[in-house]
Amino acid sequence: MRIGLLITCLVDGMFPDVAADTVTVLRRLGHEVEVPAAQTCCGQMHVNTGYPRQAVPLVRRYVETFSEFDAVVAPSGSCIGSVRHQHADVAGQVGDERLATAARELATRSYELSELLVDVLGVTDVGASYPHRVTYHPTCHSLRMLRVGEKPLQLLRAVQDIDLVELPDAESCCGFGGTFALKNSDVSAAMLADKLDRVAETGARRLCASDSSCLMHLGGGLSRRTGSMTETVHLATILASTKDPS
Amino acid sequence: MSTDLGMPSLRPPVAPPGVGGLSGDRSFPAAAKDALADDQLRRNLGNATRTIRTKRAAVVDEVPDWAQLRAAGAAIKDDVLAHLDTYLIQLEEQVTARGGVVHWARDAAEANRIVTELVQATGVDQVVKVKSMATQEIGLNEALAEAGISAWETDLAELIVQLADDKPSHILVPAIHRNRAEIREIFLREMGRAGLAADPGLTDDPKALAEAARRHLRQKFLTAEVAISGANFAIAETGTLAVVESEGNGRMCLTLPRVLITVMGVEKLLPTWPDLEVFLQLLPRSSTGERMNPYTSMWTGVTPGDGPQEFHLVLLDNGRTATLADPKGRSALRCIRCSACLNVCPVYERTGGHAYGSVYPGPIGAVLSPQLTGVEYNSTLPFASSLCGACYDVCPVAIDIPSMLVHLRSEVVDAKQAAHRAPSAEAMLMGATGWVMRGRRRWPLALRALTLLHRPIAALGRLRGRPVRISVAPPPLSAWTAARDLPVPPKETFRDRWARQERGSLGSGGARQE
Numbered sequence: 001m002r003i004g005l006l007i008t009c010l011v012d013g014m015f016p017d018v019a020a021d022t023v024t025v026l027r028r029l030g031h032e033v034e035v036p037a038a039q040t041c042c043g044q045m046h047v048n049t050g051y052p053r054q055a056v057p058l059v060r061r062y063v064e065t066f067s068e069f070d071a072v073v074a075p076s077g078s079c080i081g082s083v084r085h086q087h088a089d090v091a092g093q094v095g096d097e098r099l100a101t102a103a104r105e106l107a108t109r110s111y112e113l114s115e116l117l118v119d120v121l122g123v124t125d126v127g128a129s130y131p132h133r134v135t136y137h138p139t140c141h142s143l144r145m146l147r148v149g150e151k152p153l154q155l156l157r158a159v160q161d162i163d164l165v166e167l168p169d170a171e172s173c174c175g176f177g178g179t180f181a182l183k184n185s186d187v188s189a190a191m192l193a194d195k196l197d198r199v200a201e202t203g204a205r206r207l208c209a210s211d212s213s214c215l216m217h218l219g220g221g222l223s224r225r226t227g228s229m230t231e232t233v234h235l236a237t238i239l240a241s242t243k244d245p246s
Numbered sequence: 247m248s249t250d251l252g253m254p255s256l257r258p259p260v261a262p263p264g265v266g267g268l269s270g271d272r273s274f275p276a277a278a279k280d281a282l283a284d285d286q287l288r289r290n291l292g293n294a295t296r297t298i299r300t301k302r303a304a305v306v307d308e309v310p311d312w313a314q315l316r317a318a319g320a321a322i323k324d325d326v327l328a329h330l331d332t333y334l335i336q337l338e339e340q341v342t343a344r345g346g347v348v349h350w351a352r353d354a355a356e357a358n359r360i361v362t363e364l365v366q367a368t369g370v371d372q373v374v375k376v377k378s379m380a381t382q383e384i385g386l387n388e389a390l391a392e393a394g395i396s397a398w399e400t401d402l403a404e405l406i407v408q409l410a411d412d413k414p415s416h417i418l419v420p421a422i423h424r425n426r427a428e429i430r431e432i433f434l435r436e437m438g439r440a441g442l443a444a445d446p447g448l449t450d451d452p453k454a455l456a457e458a459a460r461r462h463l464r465q466k467f468l469t470a471e472v473a474i475s476g477a478n479f480a481i482a483e484t485g486t487l488a489v490v491e492s493e494g495n496g497r498m499c500l501t502l503p504r505v506l507i508t509v510m511g512v513e514k515l516l517p518t519w520p521d522l523e524v525f526l527q528l529l530p531r532s533s534t535g536e537r538m539n540p541y542t543s544m545w546t547g548v549t550p551g552d553g554p555q556e557f558h559l560v561l562l563d564n565g566r567t568a569t570l571a572d573p574k575g576r577s578a579l580r581c582i583r584c585s586a587c588l589n590v591c592p593v594y595e596r597t598g599g600h601a602y603g604s605v606y607p608g609p610i611g612a613v614l615s616p617q618l619t620g621v622e623y624n625s626t627l628p629f630a631s632s633l634c635g636a637c638y639d640v641c642p643v644a645i646d647i648p649s650m651l652v653h654l655r656s657e658v659v660d661a662k663q664a665a666h667r668a669p670s671a672e673a674m675l676m677g678a679t680g681w682v683m684r685g686r687r688r689w690p691l692a693l694r695a696l697t698l699l700h701r702p703i704a705a706l707g708r709l710r711g712r713p714v715r716i717s718v719a720p721p722p723l724s725a726w727t728a729a730r731d732l733p734v735p736p737k738e739t740f741r742d743r744w745a746r747q748e749r750g751s752l753g754s755g756g757a758r759q760e
Binding site: 057058141143189190192193224 | 592596630635636638639652656658680689725729738743
């Protein structure tokens with residue numbers, strides 16, 4: 001199976017380790033991953049801020065770059081959510097039915113990491129070890145757009161030495177919301193504060209999620225909290241970790 | 247009596263600005279900032295919304311065919327919207343045949359005028375009211391007051407809001423922002439001005455507060471000659487109107503007075519009685535978290551010697567036809583005003599309803615209000631959401647609110663661009679990022695430029711002996727750093743690392759942070 005990695009713009013520019021860790025996990029399971037250089041961004045920021053026409057070339061680029069792959073994987077529920085729920089519609093808005101059809105077809109082969117691992121590759125134990133107390137925040141787009149359900153938790157429960165603790169009110173939004181975090185900064189910050197209070201209640205030293213955007217927001221809030229010892233970690237990084245780094 | 251609507255214009259009119267309660271005078275972020283500073287408000291809202299959403303989840307989970315009921319609810323409403331013209335005429339015929347009078351109101355101003363004239367014709371200067379969103383929407387109480395007519399709210403929460411000269415902040419629980427200590431104060435201070443005064447020894451025990459309201463309201467019920475209501479549903483095939491409620495105060499208004507005037511949005515129709523069966527299951531469970539609401543009142547025209555002897559139905563457009571004209575926005579008209587979306591919304595829970603400026607707050611308000619008024623008048627509401635999707639999940643008629651918000655954001659952007667010749671700073675930024683991101687060579691260069699910041703920041707960290715946090719940034723990122731640090735860019739983008747290592751030794755991830 002040819003797997004293409006959608007790095008996602010945020011991971012590419014700000015959190016490259018997350019993409020490397022995604023590759024590591026898939027290689028350990030015996031799958032090669034290709035990283036097409038022509039890829040850029042899914043276009044979600046433009047669509048969600050009210051500029052869908054700016055996103056049309058990005059949809060076209062995604063479709064042209066990844067159509068040849070059997071599966072596309074991204075370490076982001078939000079970007080795959082955009083691929084699956086917005087791309088065809090954005091193409092349709094400018095009357096490009098061919099692109100819309102191609103986007104719709106490619107969307108059925110585009111997966112968030114936990115979906116690819118559990119649904120497509122049929123794996124829950126990826127051979128990872130992570131000796132920390134971890135709590136998991138199921139990001140909104142993974143949870144309610146992609147319906148990944150328990151998949152990330154299934155993967156985490158199979159990690160050796162992990163101390164996985166439940167996050168109270170886990171399903172409520174962390175307050176990131178893309179440009180919402182800028183346009184409605186005060187509300188976003190209030191949501192963040194409540195989320196971090198819940199995280200603190202768990203005593204976890206690692207706050208895990210499967211979206212670097214939400215983690216950037218959560219991590220940016222955590223580093224403002226005096227005395228907080230909790231760090232953010234992407235799901236891919238935990239799954240890539242082993243007892244004996246080779 | 248019916249009014250000729252005339253030839254439809256190409257674009258149906260929106261609700262007139264400045265009449266009624268569909269838009270506030272402040273932007274959502276500005277109003278939200280004040281609301282967030284009110285700790286008491288946040289506590290009241292947090293407790294109340296948590297209680298209702300927990301109740302709702304429990305009673306929805308116990309219905310095995312909830313998904314099918316929800317799909318049926320959506321399908322029935324879509325049928326109504328697709329054939330609104332036919333059903334409305336049918337409703338008018340049936341109501342008229344059974345002794346009622348139907349009036350058509352293009353907008354809030356027309357509806358207010360019709361109702362005012364109807365009340366004036368009876369010669370009274372006091373009316374009692376059943377809780378109604380439509381009359382809040384058109385600002386009926388204010389219009390009646392201008393004509394010297396006092397309209398008394400009889401729903402307990404609406405009474406609290408009215409006595410405090412306040413505005414509703416929730417569709418179902420308009421006084422959700424008040425706690426019982428505040429309610430006691432309001433009753434003691436204001437009830438006498440409006441009628442029977444409260445006992446000076448009144449406590450904030452919920453039973454005592456309810457008893458005070460009961461005594462105050464009973465006097466109104468027994469003297470009122472005219473009642474004004476909204477309607478939850480109207481059944482086209484028989485001309486039957488329905489109001490569902492919890493207190494029975496609505497029932498008093500609907501049965502005791504001689505004249506009943508009902509103001510109803512044109513989208514409230516259901517084709518037949520069996521359709522009502524679906525909604526009487528969906529609404530109470532979604533709304534109050536009850537299996538069945540305590541009082542369901544239904545009436546069909548006028549019954550001689552029983553109940554009101556004069557019945558008027560005012561059918562209100564006020565931007566609904568304009569909403570219907572948008573294929574991507576029209577499903578907002580499926581809404582049955584249950585307020586489940588408010589109770590699960592993380593934004594509403596923290597700001598309360600007043601921040602939205604409209605009588606329809608929360609997620610449904612953020613999509614409905616801008617459509618009724620035109621996006622120019624509620625331009626910040628479509629952005630008042632993190633698009634978390636919790637609202638869509640609980641909506642009993644499956645309104646895809648997140649997708650509609652995204653659609654309306656582009657409408658706002660287009661309207662702003664049409665109004666100003668020069669593009670906004672945001673439009674230029676979006677155009678520039680769009681241009682950079684669509685180029686397979688430009689984009690990697692832009693990302694690489696970001697990593698140039700890594701070395702100086704790392705050097706500064708070494709100098710200080712601790713990692714640097716980016717806590718200050720220029721606009722628009724200053725809005726980010728107001729509450730959060732920015733991450734330090736990495737020394738190399740992923741694609742550069744990948745190219746350099748040529749897929750060689752990338753397999754050593756994960757544990758490197760340890």
